Amino acid sequence: MRYLPLSEDDRARMLAVIGAESIDELFRDVPESARLDGLLDLPPHMGEQEVERVFAGWAAKNLSPARAPCFLGAGAYRHHLPAAVDYLIQRGEFLTAYTPYQPEISQGTLQALFEFQTQVSLLTDMEAANASMYDGATATAEAALMAARITKRPGVVLSGGLHPHYRQVTATMAGIHGLAVNEAEPDWRGTEDLASLIDGNCACVVVQNPGFFGRLADQSALAGACHEAGALLIYVVTEIVSLGAVKPPGRMGADIVAAEGQSLGNAMSFGGPTVGLLAVRNEHLRQMPGRIVGETVDADGKRGFVLTLSVREQHIRREKATSNICTNSGLCALAFTIHLTLLGEEGFTRLARINHARAVELAGRLSALDGVEVLVDSFFNEFTVRLPKPAADVAEALAGKGILCGVPVSRLYPGAAGMEPLLLVTATETNTDADMDALTEGLAEAIS
Numbered sequence: 001m002r003y004l005p006l007s008e009d010d011r012a013r014m015l016a017v018i019g020a021e022s023i024d025e026l027f028r029d030v031p032e033s034a035r036l037d038g039l040l041d042l043p044p045h046m047g048e049q050e051v052e053r054v055f056a057g058w059a060a061k062n063l064s065p066a067r068a069p070c071f072l073g074a075g076a077y078r079h080h081l082p083a084a085v086d087y088l089i090q091r092g093e094f095l096t097a098y099t100p101y102q103p104e105i106s107q108g109t110l111q112a113l114f115e116f117q118t119q120v121s122l123l124t125d126m127e128a129a130n131a132s133m134y135d136g137a138t139a140t141a142e143a144a145l146m147a148a149r150i151t152k153r154p155g156v157v158l159s160g161g162l163h164p165h166y167r168q169v170t171a172t173m174a175g176i177h178g179l180a181v182n183e184a185e186p187d188w189r190g191t192e193d194l195a196s197l198i199d200g201n202c203a204c205v206v207v208q209n210p211g212f213f214g215r216l217a218d219q220s221a222l223a224g225a226c227h228e229a230g231a232l233l234i235y236v237v238t239e240i241v242s243l244g245a246v247k248p249p250g251r252m253g254a255d256i257v258a259a260e261g262q263s264l265g266n267a268m269s270f271g272g273p274t275v276g277l278l279a280v281r282n283e284h285l286r287q288m289p290g291r292i293v294g295e296t297v298d299a300d301g302k303r304g305f306v307l308t309l310s311v312r313e314q315h316i317r318r319e320k321a322t323s324n325i326c327t328n329s330g331l332c333a334l335a336f337t338i339h340l341t342l343l344g345e346e347g348f349t350r351l352a353r354i355n356h357a358r359a360v361e362l363a364g365r366l367s368a369l370d371g372v373e374v375l376v377d378s379f380f381n382e383f384t385v386r387l388p389k390p391a392a393d394v395a396e397a398l399a400g401k402g403i404l405c406g407v408p409v410s411r412l413y414p415g416a417a418g419m420e421p422l423l424l425v426t427a428t429e430t431n432t433d434a435d436m437d438a439l440t441e442g443l444a445e446a447i448s
Contacts, residue, residue, distance in 0.1 A: 063399055065268060069435035071362075073382045073426025074212070074407040075136070075163050075238045076271055077263045079351075080430055085265050085338050089331055097330070103306045110305035113330070114293040116337045123243045124257040125250030126279035131291035132333040133276030133325065136260025137166045140206060140236050141173040142289050142323055143258040143278060147204035147232045149287050149322070154179050155201040159194055160187030161211025163238055164412045170206065179203070186413060188213035188375050188384050188422070195225035202229060204256075208236040209246070213409075214376045214383040214424070216246065223253025232256060239263055240277070241428075242380040244352025249279075256280050264343075265335030275332035285309065289323030351429060355381035358427040365440045366425070371447050375422070382426040384409065388447050391423040397446045403438055 006014075011023070020026055027035065046054070065078050072078065089095065093108060100106030100113075113131040120129035133139040144156045156174050158167050158181060171181045180201070184192050194205050205226050210216045223233040235254035237243065241263045249257045259277040266274060280288050286309060294308035343351060359381040367374045371388035387394055391408035398405040409422035427436075 062270075063402065063404060065404060068402045068404050069431070069438045070404040071406045071425050071427060071431065071435075071439060072268070072404050073239070074412065074424050075165065075260065076268045076274070077239055077241070077381075077426060077428060078268055078430050079241065079263050079428055081265065081267060082339065082342050084342060085335050088338050089265075089335050094331065094334055100307065103304065107305060109330070110293050110307070112334050112337060113291065114295060114305050115341075116333045117293060119337060119340050120259075120261075120277050120279050123240065123248065124237075124254075124259070124277075124279040125248035126254070126257055127250075127282040128285050128288070128292070129277065129279040130288055131293050132261075132328040132330065133258075133278050133290055134329060135272065135274045135276045136236070136238055136258060136262075137163070137169040137276075138173075138325070139258040139260075139276035139278045140166045140234070141170040142325070143234045143256045144170050144174055144179070144204055144206060145177055146256060146280075146284070146287050146289065146322070147234060148174075148177070148179055150284055151203040151230065151232060153201050153203035153231070155199065155203055156181045157194060157197045157202055157205045158183045159205070159207040159211070160184035160192050161190075161213060161215060162206055162208045162236060163212045166206075166208070166236060166238075186213075186416065186419075187211070188215065190215045190217060190376075194222055198225060198229045198231055200229070202226075202231040204232040204234050206234040206236060208238065209249075210239065210242055210380045210382065212238075212424075213422075214379040216378045216380060218247065218252060219249075219254070220252045223255075226255075227253070234258060237277075239380060239382065241348075241352050241355055244349045245356055246380065250281075255284065261333070261336045265337070265339035266332050273329060273332055275329040275336055287322055290325055291328055352380075354429045355427070358429065358431055359383065362425065362427040362431070362436055362439075365436055366443065369440065369444050369447070372443070381428055382424060385423050385425055387421045387423055387443075390420045392420070394423065394443070394446045398439075398442045401442055403442045405439055405443060 070078050097109045100109045103110060117129040117131060133142060156179050158170060167183060174181050182197055207219055207222060209219055219235060226233040232255035233253060234256045235249035237259035240259055240261050257279040260274055261277050262274040291307060292309050293305055296304055296306055298304045359379060363374050363383055366372050366385055373386040374383055375386055376383040392410055395405055395408050406423045406425040409424060410419045413419045
């Protein structure tokens with residue numbers, strides 16, 4: 001085969017050198033249930049035009065948030081994206097820029113990342129930030145590993161209000177590194193007592209605010225309990241726009257902040273690509289993974305930018321590296337920076353106020369419906385409601401009517417008791433009164 005240059009004998013010799021009996025043995029860490037059994041059932045080859053028609057037909061089956069009242073959230077949020085964002089990130093010098101290993105020819109890329117770090121630090125009220133991670137979930141997992149290195153303790157406590165995907169990614173990476181993960185039960189009531197789970201082996205407590213179910217809480221007391229026990233508080237944000245209205249993590253005593261930046265500059269895009277944020281206090285800077293861009297001066301005293309404190313595996317022996325992340329979401333980070341720059345401080349806080357006001361209005365409308373109960377009494381732009389019917393069935397019925405009513409919690413917690421009637425609903429600045437009318441009327445009909 002023209003694209004497989006190695007012969008069977010070549011592969012057998014390579015396996016013998018590394019001590020593996022078969023190629024399948026190389027994938028032994030991948031569960032059997034996740035492996036393909038045989039070849040994919042793909043159609044025969046087609047020309048470019050035919051392929052475009054096929055994919056366009058498949059895409060047409062999706063109900064796009066751009067064509068329907070959309071109240072989806074659960075970690076990916078629909079906001080208005082200024083046209084300038086896409087225009088600027090598609091400029092050739094940004095779109096095709098590679099890793100800025102040579103600072104003398106990468107000043108534009110480095111300055112953009114430096115501005116991004118500055119914005120993240122200001123938003124979170126932390127002292128330093130890196131030049132982006134893959135997404136919020138991997139940023140959270142890296143934060144937990146970082147906390148274990150700092151405290152030299154093996155325990156990780158995960159809040160029941162942490163997004164289930166973030167919980168899964170963190171538990172997976174922690175397990176690989178030999179850490180013990182204590183996962184609190186899913187909590188929409190706001191009654192969990194995380195402080196009681198902190199012991200002498202606890203490296204960190206990971207808490208999300210607003211929580212997965214939408215609940216807002218001041219985490220200052222929890223930060224105090226962590227510090228008293230010698231542990232760190234990792235504060236997670238999935239909706240970065242909330243920081244335009246909510247007391248920032250640094251002011252609540254957070255030691256590390258992991259966040260998802262998709263809401264600024266990046267479309268929902270069916271779940272990706274997105275951009276992870278990671279911010280820390282200066283005392284922990286050397287344990288922060290990923291890229292860090294620093295400001296300096298050149299030989300002539302002119303302002304310049306360089307990669308600094310490089311402790312990734314490309315710059316240092318693998319066993320000494322803080323992380324084996326090999327890249328960052330640079331273009332998504334640039335989109336984040338452009339959008340936030342266009343908004344400015346006043347525009348960002350106004351955007352947050354609009355989001356909160358829209359959600360408060362929607363919660364009032366939904367709570368007036370017979371059989372619908374809003375379960376969260378303090379929220380930003382997302383909240384959980386309990387329906388008299390399974391939320392997944394209601395969501396499917398409304399999707400059939402051209403309304404994306406929210407995310408059934410059971411889809412993210414399959415099989416978990418008590419989740420079937422719960423629906424996560426989000427309102428942003430993109431939702432009009434007509435959208436809310438459509439949702440209210442459609443929901444009333446669907447549950448009657």
